[in-house]
Amino acid sequence: MDEADADMWKGTPLFPDSASTMAGRVDALYFFLIVVSAFFSVLIAGLIVFYAVKYRRRSPDSVGASFHGGMALELTWTVIPFFITIVIFVWGASVFFAMSRPPDETLNIYVVGKQWMWKFQHLDGQREINELHVPVGRPVKLIMTSEDVIHDVFVPAFRMKADVLPGRYTNIWFQPTKPGRYHLFCAEYCGTRHSGMVGEVVVMDPSEYQTWLSGGAPEGSLASAGARLFQDLACNTCHRPDAQGRGPVLEGLFGKTATLQSGETITVDEAYVRESILNPSARVTAGFQPIMPTFQGLVTEEQLLELVEYVKSLQSLPPVQTR
Amino acid sequence: MSTGTVFMPPRHYLNDGYGIRSWLLTRDHKRIALLYLAAVTLFFFVGGAFAVLIRLELATPAGDFVSDETYNKLFTMHGVMMVFFFLIPSIPATLGNFLVPIMIGAKDLALPKLNLASWYIYILGGLFTLYALIAGGVDTGWTFYTPFSTVSSTTNVIPTALGIFITGFSSILTGLNFIVTIHRMRAPGMTWFRMPLFLWSMYATSLIMVLGTPVLAITILLVAVERLFHFGFFDPRLGGDPVLFQHLFWFYSHPAVYIMVLPSMGVVSELVAAFCRKQVFGYGFVAFASVAIAVLGFLVWGHHMFVAGQSVYSALIFSALSFLVAIPSAVKVFNWTATMYRGSVSWQTPMLYAIGFIGLFTIGGLTGLFLASVGLDVHVTDTYFIIAHFHYIMVGGTLMGYLGGLHYWWPKISGRLYNEFLAKLSAGIIFLGFNLTFFPQFILGYLGMPRRYHAYPPEFQVLNVLSSAGASILGVGYLIPMLYLMWSLRYGKLAGSNPWGAVGLEWTTTSPPPTENFAESPVVTWDAYDYQTTVTVES
Numbered sequence: 001m002d003e004a005d006a007d008m009w010k011g012t013p014l015f016p017d018s019a020s021t022m023a024g025r026v027d028a029l030y031f032f033l034i035v036v037s038a039f040f041s042v043l044i045a046g047l048i049v050f051y052a053v054k055y056r057r058r059s060p061d062s063v064g065a066s067f068h069g070g071m072a073l074e075l076t077w078t079v080i081p082f083f084i085t086i087v088i089f090v091w092g093a094s095v096f097f098a099m100s101r102p103p104d105e106t107l108n109i110y111v112v113g114k115q116w117m118w119k120f121q122h123l124d125g126q127r128e129i130n131e132l133h134v135p136v137g138r139p140v141k142l143i144m145t146s147e148d149v150i151h152d153v154f155v156p157a158f159r160m161k162a163d164v165l166p167g168r169y170t171n172i173w174f175q176p177t178k179p180g181r182y183h184l185f186c187a188e189y190c191g192t193r194h195s196g197m198v199g200e201v202v203v204m205d206p207s208e209y210q211t212w213l214s215g216g217a218p219e220g221s222l223a224s225a226g227a228r229l230f231q232d233l234a235c236n237t238c239h240r241p242d243a244q245g246r247g248p249v250l251e252g253l254f255g256k257t258a259t260l261q262s263g264e265t266i267t268v269d270e271a272y273v274r275e276s277i278l279n280p281s282a283r284v285t286a287g288f289q290p291i292m293p294t295f296q297g298l299v300t301e302e303q304l305l306e307l308v309e310y311v312k313s314l315q316s317l318p319p320v321q322t323r
Numbered sequence: 324m325s326t327g328t329v330f331m332p333p334r335h336y337l338n339d340g341y342g343i344r345s346w347l348l349t350r351d352h353k354r355i356a357l358l359y360l361a362a363v364t365l366f367f368f369v370g371g372a373f374a375v376l377i378r379l380e381l382a383t384p385a386g387d388f389v390s391d392e393t394y395n396k397l398f399t400m401h402g403v404m405m406v407f408f409f410l411i412p413s414i415p416a417t418l419g420n421f422l423v424p425i426m427i428g429a430k431d432l433a434l435p436k437l438n439l440a441s442w443y444i445y446i447l448g449g450l451f452t453l454y455a456l457i458a459g460g461v462d463t464g465w466t467f468y469t470p471f472s473t474v475s476s477t478t479n480v481i482p483t484a485l486g487i488f489i490t491g492f493s494s495i496l497t498g499l500n501f502i503v504t505i506h507r508m509r510a511p512g513m514t515w516f517r518m519p520l521f522l523w524s525m526y527a528t529s530l531i532m533v534l535g536t537p538v539l540a541i542t543i544l545l546v547a548v549e550r551l552f553h554f555g556f557f558d559p560r561l562g563g564d565p566v567l568f569q570h571l572f573w574f575y576s577h578p579a580v581y582i583m584v585l586p587s588m589g590v591v592s593e594l595v596a597a598f599c600r601k602q603v604f605g606y607g608f609v610a611f612a613s614v615a616i617a618v619l620g621f622l623v624w625g626h627h628m629f630v631a632g633q634s635v636y637s638a639l640i641f642s643a644l645s646f647l648v649a650i651p652s653a654v655k656v657f658n659w660t661a662t663m664y665r666g667s668v669s670w671q672t673p674m675l676y677a678i679g680f681i682g683l684f685t686i687g688g689l690t691g692l693f694l695a696s697v698g699l700d701v702h703v704t705d706t707y708f709i710i711a712h713f714h715y716i717m718v719g720g721t722l723m724g725y726l727g728g729l730h731y732w733w734p735k736i737s738g739r740l741y742n743e744f745l746a747k748l749s750a751g752i753i754f755l756g757f758n759l760t761f762f763p764q765f766i767l768g769y770l771g772m773p774r775r776y777h778a779y780p781p782e783f784q785v786l787n788v789l790s791s792a793g794a795s796i797l798g799v800g801y802l803i804p805m806l807y808l809m810w811s812l813r814y815g816k817l818a819g820s821n822p823w824g825a826v827g828l829e830w831t832t833t834s835p836p837p838t839e840n841f842a843e844s845p846v847v848t849w850d851a852y853d854y855q856t857t858v859t860v861e862s
Contacts (some may be wrong), residue, residue, distance in 0.1 A: 005437045012785040016770045037689035042661055042684050048678055051663035055599070056670065060824070062853040064601025064666035069658075077657040078650060085646035088696050093639050095698025100635045104629050109468050115475070149471040150565055152630065152705060158541025159702040163631045165566070166470060169558025179603070183780060187630075187773045188703040192392050192474055195776035198500050 019178040019203065020158035025095050027159075030093070036084060073183040099160070102173035107134070107142035110222070110305040113144065113151035113164040116193040118184065121305055124213055125221045130199030134176055135209035142271055147301050152188035155201050158184065161187055169270045176203040226310025229303055233295065247292060248285045251314045259286045273308045329819030332833040339838045350435035351838055354420035357736070358442050363413050364805075366449060368548045368715045369619050371801065374398045378760075380796040381787045386778035394777040395462040396478065402465025407487050408449055410721055414495055414545045414586035415532075416445070419525050421736060423501055425829045425836060426519050428510025428845040433503040439491040441500070443759040448490030455482035464775060466576070469557035469568040473549040480550060484543045491536045491543075498532030510828070512847035516610075519827055520596075520603055523610040524589025527617035531578045531585075535621070539575035542568065566631055573624035581620040582672030583717055585613055587724025588655055591677050594727050595659045597825035598674035599666025604851040605658040608686060612651035619648045629700045634691055638697050645695035654689050656681060671823070672746040676727025679754045683719025684773075687712060690765065708768025711761045719757055726753070727802065733808060734822045739815030749830075753800035759793025828856060 018024060055064075074186055088200035104300040109132070110121040114279050120128040134140050144153060153172065154161040157180075162172040186197035188318065204212060219225055230236055248258075254273070261284050266272060277299065280292035326708055336353045339345075346354060376397050380388040389397065392629075420438065424431050432438050455461055459481040463472040472480050505526050545556045546568070555561025557568045596603045625633060625641030659681055668674070691710040694700045703709065734740055763786040772783050779787070821830040826849075832841050849856060 011782050013770060013782055014766055026699055026702050029696060030693070030702075033689075033693050033696065033699070035750075037686070037692070040689060041685055044656060045682055047660050048386050048663060048681060051660070051666070052668050052670065052678065055663065055668045056708060057600075057667045060823075062600070062667040064599050064763050066601045066602075066855045067604075069605040069608070073657075073661065074605050074654070078654055081650055081653040085649055085692065085695075088692055089643055089646050092642060092696030092698040092700075096629075096638065096642075096701065099698060099701060149475050150631075154705070154771070154773060156702070161701050161704065165559075165632055167565070168632070183771060185771065185773045185776075189395075189466075189468065189471070189775040191471060192395060192462070194395070195386065195391065195773075195778045291692065 016087060017157040017178075017180070018159075019176055019180060020155075020160065021175040021177055022095070022099060023157065023159045023177075025098065027071050029088075029091050029095055036088070038177040089210065099173075102141045102171065103139045106139045106173055108141050108143060109134070110302075110309070111142045111144040111153060111164065111172065112147060112301045112305070113153070113186070113190075113197075114147040115149065115191050116153075116186070116197040118153070118186075118197065118199050119302065121222055121302065122213070123222050123309065125219050125225065126213065130184070131202060132199070133204060133209065133212050135206045136176050136179050136203050137206065139173055139175040141171055143305075144170050144172070145274075145301055145305075149190050150188050151186050151190050151197065153310055154187035155182055156185070158201075159184040163188055169274060169320045176201075179203045179205055179208075220307040222306050223313035224307070224310075226306035226313070229299070229306055230310055233298070235307075238292070246289070248288060250311050254312045254315065260284060261286050261288075270312075273311050274304055277304060277307060326735075329817045329822075331817055332835070332837065334837055335738065335835040336838045337738070337835050346438070350431070350439055351423050352420050352432045352438055353736075353836065353838075353840075354408075355438050355442055358628050359412060359416040359420060359445070362442075362446060362449065363412065363417060363616040366404050366408035367413075367801075369453075370401050370409055371798065373401035374794065375798060377401060378791040380777065381690065381779070382791045384779050384781045384784050384787075391777045391844075392462065393460075395464075395775070396460035399461050399464050400456055403452060403483060403487065405462070406465055406579070406583075407490055408445075408452065408584040409776065410717055411494060412490075412497075413583075413721065413727065414590060414759060415501070415525060415528055415582075415724050416441075416493075418521075418732060419501065419528075419586060420497075420588065420723070422829060423504055423522065423525055424508065424731065425559050425832065426827065427505065427508060427513050428505065428828050428841065428843075428847060429508035429846075430839045432500050433508055434500050435521060435536075437496055438500055438604075441496040444496070445490055445493035446799050448486045448488070450486070451482050451489060452486030455479040455486060455514050458482065467543070467546055467568075468572075469546065469549070469565045470559070470563075473546055473556075474558050474560075481547055483783065487651045488540050494532045495536045498529035498536075501529040502533065505529075507519030507602055510845050510847055514847075516607070517847055517850050520592035520606065520609050520613075521586075521589035524585045524592070524613045527613040528582050528585045528589075529677075530614075531582050531617050531620065535575045535578040535582070538571060539579075542625075545571070551850065566628070566633070569628050569631055570624065573627045574621070577624045577627065578617075578620040580713070581616055583721045584724075585616060587721045587728075588613065588684075590653055590724040590728035590731075591659060591680050592655075593675035593827070594673045594731055594779050595662045596852040597731065597823055598669045598671060598677065599663050600669075600854045601662055601666040602826070602850070602854065603658065604661035604664075605654075606851065608654055609658050612654045615651040616648060617666050619644065619651070621647060626695055626697075626700070630704055642695055642697040642700075644671070646692070649688065649692060652684075656685055656688070669823075672743060672750055673727045673823075675730035675750040675754075676723050676730060676745060679750065680720060680723040680727060683715050683723060683757065687715030687719055687791050690715065702771075704775055706768035707764040707772045707774060710774050711764035711768060712774065713765075714761045719761070720750060723753075726750075729802075729808075731823070732829070733811070735829055735834045735836070737812055737815070738818055738833075739811045740805045740818050740822060741811040741815055745803060749800050749803035749807075752796060752803070756793050756796030756798075756800050760790050760797050761793070763789045826852060 017030040049163045112119040120132045146164045151164040158174045160174045184199040238245045278296045281290040284290045461478045549556050557563040590720045623645045626645045732847040818834045
């Protein structure tokens with residue numbers, strides 16, 4: 001190998017960075033599966049080569065021995081793989097549970113994907129494109145939607161991936177463990193410049209992060225932008241804090257359970273607030289008329305997020321712990 | 324097992340009429356098999372040409388060889404051609420068509436005209452897709468995910484979709500024909516449990532074709548209707564659900580994986596038996612494993628959607644069911660391996676392919692466990708890990724089985740032998756080239772390189788260069804058999820009825836067989852692969 005070849009290999013990782021609390025758990029399962037796979041691959045390949053040599057045809061007329069099977073063997077190689085797969089299933093399921101359940105206290109960041117860029121909105125009002133700044137050591141929850149087609153947020157160093165769908169919110173969470181800059185990819189094919197829909201997650205020390213945060217939010221927090229929008233769109237004429245309006249009181253509503261006209265009860269979450277803005281008559285709260293007009297086409301996904309965040313901020317009571 | 328004298332029968336299906344009409348209007352399942360062989364080979368090389376261009380682009384990190392738009396069309400057309408026009412019809416429509424009637428001792432399939440119609444439908448679908456290609460291509464990926472395919476893509480989605488829609492019917496009709504034939508046309512004494520395992524796998528495959536393909540047809544139709552008339556099935560702006568498409572698509576397209584690999588497993592059972600001269604170990608287990616895979620294959624589609632926003636619990640159920648599919652697949656691998664024990668193992672070309680199949684399918688199957696494991700799938704799905712995994716199944720599995728089968732039955736099909744040295748050489752080249760192409764992609768996938776990327780970060784280059792180098796070796800490996808098989812048609816040594824000393828009804832008739840397959844209708848009094856008592860008579 002000459003020097004040029006050595007240089008070529010120097011920058012070639014064979015294993016990804018591990019920079020989240022989940023990475024170690026996923027890697028452990030990965031290594032277990034590599035061991036299982038290597039064992040069976042070597043076993044099968046070894047037996048095949050061994051038999052192929054040992055029992056090679058020695059004369060053109062020879063035939064194989066006469067036996068056709070064995071119940072004990074069949075059961076053995078049915079049952080053993082079965083138990084191994086159960087172990088892998090349970091292990092994989094427990095990792096997935098941990099991935100799917102964010103801790104109660106998370107730093108929430110809104111994500112809007114569009115062809116072909118990532119837009120991030122921090123609660124304090126900072127907006128970023130294709131770059132996401134987060135502090136190390138804190139659980140971060142991304143609340144994501146798409147303006148057009150399906151995208152997928154993928155940060156290999158965090159072993160984290162989730163589709164970003166138009167028309168609904170999906171969540172994902174991670175807790176960075178190591179400051180640094182990590183690839184952010186769109187992992188769901190989304191058209192011409194799909195491979196250009198990439199960016200970086202910048203994980204910072206908490207103090208640096210504070211400095212970064214204070215660096216710029218010219219338009220104020222997300223909730224305050226939502227409050228302005230709430231006025232501009234005249235939402236406040238019906239949704240009044242004094243229970244005299246034609247719409248439900250929004251103060252303290254988020255995270256609570258609401259009863260619908262159908263008698264069904266639902267939890268007021270981001271998805272419900274979003275739906276109630278875009279398609280108000282779909283699930284009307286009991287005791288109110290379906291008179292609210294749709295705001296479909298009048299507000300962008302980003303404005304929707306501001307409104308959602310404003311509704312969330314209207315907590316008259318201490319936030320309910322959901323556990 | 325004497326080799327006897329070898330001769331070319333004076334009358335056989337290939338000289339039973341010479342004009343173009345005698346081929347295009349034939350109802351002989353063997354000639355239709357050859358019509359399919361020509362067509363799938365054409366589509367294979369078209370699909371392969373796209374793969375070459377993809378690997379050329381990926382040799383460098385920057386998107387510098389073709390434009391992003393062209394690249395997207397390349398991988399889409401590669402997938403469409405390979406999946407719908409090569410892999411799905413490959414073994415059933417060529418080897419299956421040729422062998423199903425002969426292996427059960429019948430004169431033809433139950434519905435010969437329908438069989439010819441299937442070929443024309445396939446060609447019509449293929450022409451639509453080729454038209455889409457010439458008219459500018461399509462860029463949705465072979466998976467046609469909505470709402471990209473219905474509202475965003477500006478390429479030829481409709482003609483391509485129509486081509487796949489049409490071709491689906493050829494698949495349905497072939498499956499129907501096989502099912503009816505296997506039920507109704509078996510020779511006296513050919514009971515279900517005397518059937519060669521290839522027939523069991525064809526039967527299981529046919530069930531999937533008949534039951535699964537209509538769902539694909541409906542799904543494609545919905546895409547076309549939403550695209551043309553803006554009915555809101557999938558686009559949330561029209562009130563649709565984009566994830567619904569994925570459910571419908573994978574409800575067919577996951578079982579379709581088994582349409583591709585089950586026939587190949589059937590071929591490998593035949594090869595292992597013939598080249599170990601021994602009954603397949605655990606015949607009943609291997610047979611039922613095919614049926615179990617076909618049935619379970621319909622229950623696992625959700626494992627393509629672990630990150631698509633389905634609920635945690637449905638993800639877990641799909642994960643558990645996916646692991647269940649691993650069991651019958653593992654049972655097959657163990658039984659093939661056990662068949663070699665105390666066999667009379669020949670190292671002729673078809674056996675090399677069978678061994679290659681078992682090795683590569685084992686790796687493909689085991690890496691399937693990584694993907695069925697939902698917590699791990701989150702990281703590796705939509706990366707090159709997936710690409711490597713399904714190429715190990717479809718190319719390492721299906722294609723190795725197909726080539727092995729083609730080499731095994733070629734003397735029967737053509738009446739002539741090919742050059743054994745070149746055949747072994749190309750089998751070795753294919754095995755090496757394949758692994759060099761696809762093994763680095765597992766590493767790339769775990770590193771996080773997403774699939775369908777026209778340009779990629781520079782640290783992934785070395786592994787991509789290895790992969791591209793492997794692909795060029797693989798390409799050579801595929802071209803060599805084309806040449807020596809064609810050459811053998813005219814210049815190959817005469818094969819005789821049974822050049823391998825194998826048992827099975829197809830080896831009791833002449834090579835090539837007469838149009839009616841057998842001079843006298845056979846009566847079967849022995850089990851499949853009965854190398855102890857069956858005397859192979861060289862006629």
